[in-house]
Amino acid sequence: xxxxxxxxxxxxxxxxxxxxxxxxxxxxxxxxxxxxxxxxxxxxxxxxxxxxxxxxxxxxxxxxxxxxxxxxxxxxxxxxxxxxxxxxxxxx
Numbered sequence: 001x002x003x004x005x006x007x008x009x010x011x012x013x014x015x016x017x018x019x020x021x022x023x024x025x026x027x028x029x030x031x032x033x034x035x036x037x038x039x040x041x042x043x044x045x046x047x048x049x050x051x052x053x054x055x056x057x058x059x060x061x062x063x064x065x066x067x068x069x070x071x072x073x074x075x076x077x078x079x080x081x082x083x084x085x086x087x088x089x090x091x092x
Contacts, residue, residue, distance in 0.1 A: 023049055 003009035016029065028048040034041055 026050065 003011050014031075016031075018027075018029065026049055028046055030044060030046040032042060032044045035043075
């Protein structure tokens with residue numbers, strides 16, 4: 001639907017109605033939204049009774065970010081060290 005007062009912008013709204021029995025059963029409910037402006041084109045939010053609110057799926061993904069970043073840094077430093085060593089031997 002077009003955003004009122006903002007030409008060229010759109011919004012959407014959705015509501016999921018859950019009965020008290022369904023909520024108390026411990027089910028987990030997840031909403032997945034896709035948009036080209038999001039960092040990974042998709043975002044996901046999960047709620048359930050045990051957390052009494054929202055669990056951010058993106059925060060769970062950040063745990064893997066440190067592993068990826070540290071691997072990249074180590075490999076970069078190794079390649080830098082290798083290049084420097086090879087250059088020093090070729091110059092001599």
